Amino acid sequence: MKREMNLSVNGTQRSTLTQPERPLLDVLREDFHLTGTKFGCGEGECGACTVLVDGEATRSCITSIGEVEGRAIETIEGLEIDGALHRIQQAFIDQQAVQCGYCVPGHIMTALALVRNKPNCPRAEIVATMSEHICRCCNYSRILAAVEQVVG
Amino acid sequence: MDESFDELELEIERYELREPTRFRFETDRRRFMQATGTGLMLAVAIKPRRVEAQRGTARRDEYLNERFFLAQDGTITVFTSKVEVGQGSRTQLTQAAAEELRLNVDQISLVMADTQLCPNDGGTAGSRTTPSTVPRIRAAAATLRETLINHVAKQTLSQPEQIQYAGGIFRSQDGQEMTLGQLASDQSLVDALKRTSLAEGSTVIPVADWQVLGTPVPKLTSRAVVTGAMQYPSDTVLPGMWYGKVVRPVSYGASLTSIDLDAARDMTDVVVVRDGDFIGCVAATSYEAALARDAIAASAAWNRPNHPASVDLFTHLRRNITSPGTPRKQGDFLYAWTGATKRFDASYKISYIQHAPMEPRAAVAQWNGDLVTVWTGTQQPDRVRSELIGAFQLPAESVRVIVPDTGGGFGGKHTGECAVEAARLAKAAGRPVSLRWTREEEFTWAYFRPAGVIDIRAALDSSGNLIGWEFTNYNSGGSAIESPYRIPTTVTRTAQCEYPLRQGSYRALASTANVFARESAMDELAAMAQSDPLEFRLKHLDEGRLKDVLRAAARNFDWSGAVSSRLPNRGVGIACGTEKGSFVAACAEVEVTQGEPRVLRICQAYECGAIQNPANLRLQVEGALVQGLGGALYEAVEFSKGQITTDNFSTYRVPRLRDVPELEIVLLNRTDLPSVGGSETPIIAVAPAIANAIAHASGVRSRSLPLKLA
Numbered sequence: 001m002k003r004e005m006n007l008s009v010n011g012t013q014r015s016t017l018t019q020p021e022r023p024l025l026d027v028l029r030e031d032f033h034l035t036g037t038k039f040g041c042g043e044g045e046c047g048a049c050t051v052l053v054d055g056e057a058t059r060s061c062i063t064s065i066g067e068v069e070g071r072a073i074e075t076i077e078g079l080e081i082d083g084a085l086h087r088i089q090q091a092f093i094d095q096q097a098v099q100c101g102y103c104v105p106g107h108i109m110t111a112l113a114l115v116r117n118k119p120n121c122p123r124a125e126i127v128a129t130m131s132e133h134i135c136r137c138c139n140y141s142r143i144l145a146a147v148e149q150v151v152g
Numbered sequence: 153m154d155e156s157f158d159e160l161e162l163e164i165e166r167y168e169l170r171e172p173t174r175f176r177f178e179t180d181r182r183r184f185m186q187a188t189g190t191g192l193m194l195a196v197a198i199k200p201r202r203v204e205a206q207r208g209t210a211r212r213d214e215y216l217n218e219r220f221f222l223a224q225d226g227t228i229t230v231f232t233s234k235v236e237v238g239q240g241s242r243t244q245l246t247q248a249a250a251e252e253l254r255l256n257v258d259q260i261s262l263v264m265a266d267t268q269l270c271p272n273d274g275g276t277a278g279s280r281t282t283p284s285t286v287p288r289i290r291a292a293a294a295t296l297r298e299t300l301i302n303h304v305a306k307q308t309l310s311q312p313e314q315i316q317y318a319g320g321i322f323r324s325q326d327g328q329e330m331t332l333g334q335l336a337s338d339q340s341l342v343d344a345l346k347r348t349s350l351a352e353g354s355t356v357i358p359v360a361d362w363q364v365l366g367t368p369v370p371k372l373t374s375r376a377v378v379t380g381a382m383q384y385p386s387d388t389v390l391p392g393m394w395y396g397k398v399v400r401p402v403s404y405g406a407s408l409t410s411i412d413l414d415a416a417r418d419m420t421d422v423v424v425v426r427d428g429d430f431i432g433c434v435a436a437t438s439y440e441a442a443l444a445r446d447a448i449a450a451s452a453a454w455n456r457p458n459h460p461a462s463v464d465l466f467t468h469l470r471r472n473i474t475s476p477g478t479p480r481k482q483g484d485f486l487y488a489w490t491g492a493t494k495r496f497d498a499s500y501k502i503s504y505i506q507h508a509p510m511e512p513r514a515a516v517a518q519w520n521g522d523l524v525t526v527w528t529g530t531q532q533p534d535r536v537r538s539e540l541i542g543a544f545q546l547p548a549e550s551v552r553v554i555v556p557d558t559g560g561g562f563g564g565k566h567t568g569e570c571a572v573e574a575a576r577l578a579k580a581a582g583r584p585v586s587l588r589w590t591r592e593e594e595f596t597w598a599y600f601r602p603a604g605v606i607d608i609r610a611a612l613d614s615s616g617n618l619i620g621w622e623f624t625n626y627n628s629g630g631s632a633i634e635s636p637y638r639i640p641t642t643v644t645r646t647a648q649c650e651y652p653l654r655q656g657s658y659r660a661l662a663s664t665a666n667v668f669a670r671e672s673a674m675d676e677l678a679a680m681a682q683s684d685p686l687e688f689r690l691k692h693l694d695e696g697r698l699k700d701v702l703r704a705a706a707r708n709f710d711w712s713g714a715v716s717s718r719l720p721n722r723g724v725g726i727a728c729g730t731e732k733g734s735f736v737a738a739c740a741e742v743e744v745t746q747g748e749p750r751v752l753r754i755c756q757a758y759e760c761g762a763i764q765n766p767a768n769l770r771l772q773v774e775g776a777l778v779q780g781l782g783g784a785l786y787e788a789v790e791f792s793k794g795q796i797t798t799d800n801f802s803t804y805r806v807p808r809l810r811d812v813p814e815l816e817i818v819l820l821n822r823t824d825l826p827s828v829g830g831s832e833t834p835i836i837a838v839a840p841a842i843a844n845a846i847a848h849a850s851g852v853r854s855r856s857l858p859l860k861l862a
Contacts, residue, residue: 018437018439019439019440021439022437022439023439026437026438026439029387030395030437030438031437033389034380035380035383035384035386035387035389036379036380036381036382037380038384038386038510038511038559039386039512039588040510040511040591040801041591041800041801041802042590042591042592042800043591043800043801043802045800045801045802046510046801048510075380076378076379076380077379077380077381079379080379085375085378085379089378089379090378092374092377092378093370093374093375093378096370096371096374096767096771098371098373098374098377098378099238099239099240099371099771099772099775100237100238100509100510100511100557100558100559100560101238101371101373101374101377101378101382101557101559102238102384102509102510102511102559102560103510103559104377104378105377105378105380108378127809127810128810130809131808131809131810131811132808133808133809134510134801134806134808135510136507136508136509136510136560136562136779136806137238137510137560137771137775137779138774138775138776138777138778138779138781138782138807138812139771139774139775140778140807140808140809140812141774141812141815142771142774143809144809144812
């Protein structure tokens with residue numbers, strides 16, 4: 001059954017009339033047209049759909065909108081403020097961590113959680129955390145360089 | 153011109169699917185069959201007029217106004233049918249135009265892969281953008297530059313050689329100045345562009361004078377990517393757009409015996425379409441479309457034919473040879489084989505693997521009367537347009553395909569099935585429809601790099617020289633099948649088999665299999681000849697580009713040092729190859745503990761002529777290498793009872809960051825040679841280098857891809 005669901009997205013209160021079982025990913029993309037968050041696998045394996053929920057990196061393809069009702073969602077669209085990139089975004093540009101780029105928003109959101117929560121995280125932990133993502137262009141060494149520009 | 157490259161040398165066809173896609177829409181089928189017979193024939197029959205003129209660097213019937221648009225802000229828009237799938241074509245083609253027009257890259261904008269707006273430069277495949285499209289864009293841009301200078305000369309009553317031009321500003325000797333922006337509103341110039349064809353030729357800027365090409369221009373779309381503003385095909389949103397889902401057969405070849413299309417009757421605002429074999433649902437959200445699809449699919453009964461399982465794959469291929477192929481012979485192999493001092497005889501097994509681009513197939517279709525526009529991710533916009541024309545029996549001018557920069561291809565997006573499905577759903581729904589395949593659909597209903605079996609027999613004389621070579625590939629194809637080594641007698645053959653999975657292009661396609669088998673065999677032959685693997689290869693190669701990359705890789709890896717100072721459980725391996733006109737060699741070091749290999753480091757040398765963008769080339773070489781590591785160690789599509797059992801990333805293992813070894817990439821820049829494409833060939837040496845290193849470390853030789861030690 002549909003019902004009115006409220007949540008904060010990038011600091012703005014949003015609401016949508018929908019089924020609580022619906023994936024957060026679909027709501028972001030289809031209801032709010034925030035298409036920066038990508039579909040990759042639908043089973044939480046690839047990380048393309050990663051957003052922050054109350055600051056925690058979360059796979060939006062396996063998270064229902066009902067689970068995050070009333071909580072604060074951050075997506076890739078929320079990082080740039082008044083034309084200024086977040087330094088983790090800039091790092092992905094500086095280190096050429098973009099080939100097709102489709103996986104990059106998800107990578108950046110997980111990296112953002114590291115930047116905020118574990119800014120001095122050692123390399124081994126960065127590698128373990130970022131290994132939860134897939135880049136099929138296999139641009140991994142550049143992605144690691146980008147994260148290490150800001151973390152560790 | 154100096155960068156021209158004979159396209160006829162390369163067989164484009166071998167990168168194509170062997171089977172056409174077939175859409176059997178009931179409503180259109182009778183007319184369709186009457187008109188054409190098959191979808192494939194149709195695709196040939198209705199190719200736009202320009203396709204036949206693709207060969208050569210400048211099309212004779214191309215006029216400047218088809219290729220360029222001059223804007224009053226002083227920028228120039230360039231049109232091309234090529235697509236950007238992450239390999240860097242957008243940046244590279246922008247560099248090509250900027251170079252010849254003496255502009256910065258930010259003064260050029262590229263409109264790519266819009267069948268209505270862009271001249272047809274062909275699809276994006278076979279590493280053809282660098283050797284074919286870059287020269288074509290450069291030739292056209294050089295003609296434009298000369299035309300503009302001539303025009304300014306006329307306007308200022310000067311001679312063309314008296315006009316100084318740089319950065320979009322023209323100056324005559326008497327100090328008159330004109331800008332590109334001013335020229336853009338000059339109607340006589342606009343008319344001149346319509347009359348100026350490329351047939352006359354032009355002078356392009358030589359490599360030694362390059363200012364934009366040859367430099368590490370960063371990817372132009374990076375900022376859009378990192379902000380989430382980038383609009384990939386699946387991100388296309390149109391007013392009033394709904395979302396589609398498709399009912400798929402339960403297994404390969406399954407046919408419906410019954411289905412209840414009213415199973416979703418309790419759901420409001422759902423459009424259900426059945427047309428021939430095709431059943432789909434459309435709703436305001438993809439979640440609701442999936443609910444309806446699931447309800448209908450649950451009501452279906454299917455007749456499921458037998459289908460071979462992957463455990464029987466290699467037996468199946470050997471037992472079902474449809475064409476043995478014609479042997480290509482040089483010398484008398486059997487004589488060499490009979491008289492050999494030592495003989496080598498081995499078989500190699502190559503699994504099916506999949507491209508698995510991060511963005512699955514996606515399309516948004518919009519009808520306007522009998523006109524349809526489809527935004528979709530494909531490497532072949534013109535082929536997809538043909539598929540749409542065929543499926544809906546439309547005149548060619550009624551179909552427009554637009555390919556936004558796409559989330560990965562790797563040879564896996566040559567087909568238009570998702571575009572056709574989206575268009576069928578949109579037609580039924582009477583509104584734009586977005587269809588994005590699930591990962592499971594992508595893993596099941598897209599296509600695969602062909603599996604194969606390879607047989608090799610080789611003969612050595614008493615001095616350890618290779619004197620005979622027989623190489624047969626069953627099913628996986630003929631790319632790079634000819635050995636680059638100097639061998640007096642050779643027989644090569646490509647056999648075709650009845651194959652269980654839909655198969656087609658892949659990054660460097662069959663050369664991934666053929667180079668793996670050959671370079672693995674070369675290692676075993678070196679051991680039989682009691683020779684170092686590097687020395688054995690060098691001994692059988694003439695001086696030239698392959699030998700150069702082999703030496704460069706060995707030198708930077710410190711091959712001889714690594715061999716002599718080997719630690720327990722560790723081993724090193726080397727391999728090389730050439731394909732599509734470029735040359736690669738890799739050295740790998742692995743550690744094998746309790747039967748588990750770990751790749752510690754790889755040094756790869758690569759040469760593809762004059763480097764046009766060293767930054768992007770490095771990304772491509774490294775990405776191909778790491779992608780190849782997946783095919784070497786993990787990736788295998790498994791199936792049974794007509795279903796793919798490795799149908800998502802939890803079951804189909806691909807390389808991740810933790811798998812990446814220490815990497816050293818060595819790029820040889822041959823500014824004296826024509827540039828060729830560098831996104832494919834760097835994948836071919838990594839698997840055999842690792843295989844050889846594992847054998848060196850463990851004494852266990854795996855002759856299968858992926859490598860199996862147990």
